[in-house]
Amino acid sequence: MNSVNSENRPLYLRADFKVKKPTVRFYVKIGFLALSIGIIDVILFWGGYNGVLRVGILSFVKVLCGLFILILLFRSLKLLISEGRFYLLILRITLALILVFYLFSMRGNRSPFVLGAKARIFNSIDPIRVQTWAEEEMARANGDEDIFISTKELPTLVKIDSWPQLGAYIRNKAIDRHVDIVWGSGVFGTYGIKVGTPDFTLANSTLWKPGVYFYTAL
Numbered sequence: 001m002n003s004v005n006s007e008n009r010p011l012y013l014r015a016d017f018k019v020k021k022p023t024v025r026f027y028v029k030i031g032f033l034a035l036s037i038g039i040i041d042v043i044l045f046w047g048g049y050n051g052v053l054r055v056g057i058l059s060f061v062k063v064l065c066g067l068f069i070l071i072l073l074f075r076s077l078k079l080l081i082s083e084g085r086f087y088l089l090i091l092r093i094t095l096a097l098i099l100v101f102y103l104f105s106m107r108g109n110r111s112p113f114v115l116g117a118k119a120r121i122f123n124s125i126d127p128i129r130v131q132t133w134a135e136e137e138m139a140r141a142n143g144d145e146d147i148f149i150s151t152k153e154l155p156t157l158v159k160i161d162s163w164p165q166l167g168a169y170i171r172n173k174a175i176d177r178h179v180d181i182v183w184g185s186g187v188f189g190t191y192g193i194k195v196g197t198p199d200f201t202l203a204n205s206t207l208w209k210p211g212v213y214f215y216t217a218l
Contacts, residue, residue, distance in 0.1 A: 041112040048116025051163035053188040134179035134195035191216040
């Protein structure tokens with residue numbers, strides 16, 4: 001009767017129970033994958049700052065590293081519960097929540113690539129001069145149709161060396177007329193600045209100065 005009851009008990013209540021410590025290999029895997037995510041973020045920031053769009057594919061590798069970490073953290077939870085190692089259970093769940101929060105928070109306008117691109121634009125372009133140029137272009141523009149300005153026609157004050165630029169648009173159709181200066185590509189996405197008068201406002205973007213906004217469509 002006692003042997004039956006012993007078999008039905010959780011592992012940590014059995015007389016012959018011995019705690020199994022996580023192997024060094026487990027910690028090495030977690031550490032390597034976490035370090036890989038950090039390195040990828042650094043490369044993405046560098047790519048954004050230097051206009052290297054191809055590094056954007058590393059975002060998928062970053063997500064895969066995160067998924068592998070979650071699999072490693074969760075695959076032995078049942079064993080931890082049966083062995084009564086609740087401190088490790090809480091630790092793993094906490095690490096998983098931190099990882100998920102980090103991956104979800106570093107997206108969109110907070111992604112390393114976008115942060116790098118924004119830093120380069122803010123360091124390379126004078127928003128006051130660009131706004132003056134944009135207001136002059138809008139004053140010369142006639143009609144209700146959007147007007148495209150090719151990269152060759154753009155002044156150097158709205159160009160960044162080695163960055164792939166798609167040109168600019170005078171958005172006459174918009175409720176608030178503005179000039180849209182665009183970098184990037186049709187494949188990897190676009191980002192840039194939208195410039196209008198000081199009263200111009202734009203949602204879902206980063207205010208640089210009144211009437212000048214950084215935005216991304218990556």
